Amino acid sequence: MTRVFISRDMASAALGADDVARAFAEAGCEVVRTGSRGLFSIEPLVEVETEQGRIGFGPIAPRDVAAVLVGSHAQRLGRVEELPFFAGQQRFTFARCGIIDPLSLADYAAHAGWQGLEKARGLSPQAVVDAVKASGLRGRGGAGFPTGIKWQTVLEAASSTKFIVCNADEGDSGTFADRMLMEGDPYCLIEGMAIAAHAVGAGHGYIYIRSEYPYAIKTMRAAIDASAHLIAPFTLEVREGAGAYVCGEETALLDSIEGKRGQVRAKPPLPALQGLFGEPTVINNVLSLAAVPFILAEGANAYAAVGFGRSRGTMPVQLAGNVRHGGLYEIGFGITLGELVNEIGGGTASGRPVRAVQVGGPLGAYFPPSMFHLPFDYEAFAQAGGLIGHAGITVFDDSVDMAHMARFAMEFCAAESCGKCTPCRIGSTRGVEIMDRIIGARDAAPVTVSEANGGYLGKALYSRSPDRIDVSIEAQTSLLRDLADTMKYGSLCALGGFTPYPVLSALDYFPEDFGAAAPAKEAAE
């Protein structure tokens, strides 16, 4: 019987993979459902097992079954791992994703699964923490805090009850790596959490998954049930989010698990010392925890050997939005933004010029192609006024209205603010109003500044009577900068604190969309 491999990932299903799988089963094939390989332009992808290895065909529709099985289909791709998109990657964390049956314990064990946990169990907790420190692993959820140092704090905290919490809230648009890993290699995350539990002395763990990820929730629950005997006495459970972006913020997430409104806590105390139910808690992103089995199995040096500056190891970069070859590209840090967008991503899907990319989700900056020399590295992006965040890159073509995107950033912050601090809660609403005035003034017939400021009392930046507000673009833009400053320095967490990044980067790099004169074109371009 011919064996074929077809992804069961939510993205593959959205593209019709379930119908394709059914058609192959009806044709008498043994169909193995895997995770996604991570290149969506070739999905639904069917891989046929042959003596030459797994031969890929894609995209495939149910009517293509016969042509695929005789090997004559025009979309024959050859061995998938030899495609340029995959050959250039360094898959440490996603080594198994797309290859194995995600819920098969036999597959997992046959592909080097549990080796990290086995190594860890032979080591003292301190030695495990030391290995994670030596690997240079930094938190992949956004802030880039060294994982080993966080674990050290929890290890040293004196308490008989400690928790491991996995942050699988992945709310950033343009990101899907956590989802793909949970759906495609759930035991890898479980193994990482079990290693963390051994390292700090935790007995129970939670995986907080957003409700928008029903496939991941189902797969993780099944994987936890199937592997319970292998991680015992450590135990795990899944908690489902409820559509609040701010619950990705670690302290809001802890409150949400506790059954409360997901409001941000003031720090200190650090969650590492007083986290879930007031107990010492490791809270890490999915990708941080899923990197740990490799680090233990292959050694900290193998992980730290790749990377750039203080960003060690690999990053599962996610190419999203209007991009031709969107998907997951795991690579050592240091690759440039331009290489990712143009060479690997192949530019826009629409075929129009790339105008902007947003890196790091809704709180990340928009960059124009003139910044494509930036190396993918925490420090380089921070220096350029942005962040790499969870490593999502959303590509926009030249039809984008950047003033509209700046307005959206404020609108999103207003919708998702937890309400605890004023700069975020009120500031974001005022930000939407300012953007409406800027867009209104931009789209209205041009008026001279003196006209706009008319009336013998002159007009004010702030006023209780709306007709006394100076709605000129210049005045509103300066008000926007002032507001951004207040939000950046006055907010309790990065929701209000980083919303200025997309807003101000849009304003600074694309002033013409805000009704100002276009910046002089750089000679180099």
Add this chain to the structure above:
Amino acid sequence: MEEFIGAWLSANGAARDRLLPLLHAIQEEAGYIDDALVPVIAKALNLSRADVHGVITFYHDFRRRAPGRHVVKLCRAESCQARGAAALEVQAQDRLGVAMGETRADGQVALEPVYCLGLCAIGPNALVDGRPVARIDGAVLEQIAVEVAA
């Protein structure tokens, strides 16, 4: 629903941290969380009614009114916008005859916003009665409209 809540709590425990899983269970069972259940939940978990109300209203997922027979959750986030989601949203409201965030007067279909489904390279995306749909254009929208008319 009182019996459902009682049974759920005796199977799953009545600690405070059970509140969100309970609310999910109620919504899955009944489609929404009726305000009349707030005192029942509060009493069972030994919380104030204000506390329970506060939690229900904090989370976008929880509904306080019966949803449409069909629910279309359309993604509004940046990656889908980069692929034409804003124009699609206008089209969808028009074709389905319902404003974003509303249920149609006849109760047949609700159009709800969602901020990211993690399918960010193949948008615009939606969940149609829980089923993921990608690369939505005019033709796919038409299929969705026919599906939710049934």
